Amino acid sequence: MGIDSNAFVAGMSALGAGMAMIAGLGPGIGEGYTAGQACAAIGRQPEAQGDITRTMILGIAMAESTGIYALVIALILLFANPFVGNF
């Protein structure tokens, strides 16, 4: 069984999708740091827990965007590949 162009493109796309998800590293580190800082802040000021939690969730959501972009790219490469069929 030989590898034709389309099979090669599909395989490379799968590889690219996997590599795109390396971007999950950044949000993971960032969100962990945010949660740790929020824990420290609640430890210092337990009465501000509600505000701190709300702000933390917002910040985490913002930090998560880059990871989500990577996920969307990976999903496009896997399920809606624009390159397959061009060759």
Place this chain on the structure above:
Amino acid sequence: MNVEINGPKVLGYLFGNPNLPITETMRNAWIVMAVILFLCIFLTHRMQKIPKGKQALAEKAVVMIDNLVENTMGKGCQAFSPYIATLLMSSLFGSLATLFWMRPVTADLNTTLGWALITFALITFNKIKYNGIGGYLKGFLEPVFVMAPLNVLSEIATPVSMSFRHFGNMAGGLVISTLIMGALQVLSKAVLGFLPVPLLQIGLPGVLSLYFDCFTACMQAFIFSMLTMAYVGDARGSS
């Protein structure tokens, strides 16, 4: 192994026009809207002076959202709480529809992008209303005029990132659950092939569903409405 991950299926065409497909998402969205409407009518049916039972539940929900809006956007922003409540409820029920064998409404970029565009219009309207059209345009030239292209980009990035965040979370959960379902099927065929049912599919998908469906749905509904409030409040506050 049969793993099928598709977008929303096309059920039919409006007026038979192939450019106007009716998708699964649209059907489910109408079902969700009907459920929300029914809940609203049911919970506020025969209201009394002293609330009890279902009326107390409805009042609790309304007061909670009112307080959330007031705490986040400041006083005098009560006019926004119906919109925020709509977003919150549509998003929550639309995502939780997956618990009732329906494809989640929010696992479709069309839905979330629509909501994000409404929010974007609201942000721009409020910026123009509180800063004037000149102030709005001048806002793009800050801090120096060289930054104008970047400011335009960041303005466009707001609805894009909001919609992609919600869509990505829901669709990602869908894809991961489906993949794990397929993997467990293969595994149980290899390990427990003599049994007629894929036994290993019991248990783990349920736990994952608790996180990906229930927790993420509540979280994303909250985050989407919080971000809307933050952006609109920021647009009003910068006057």
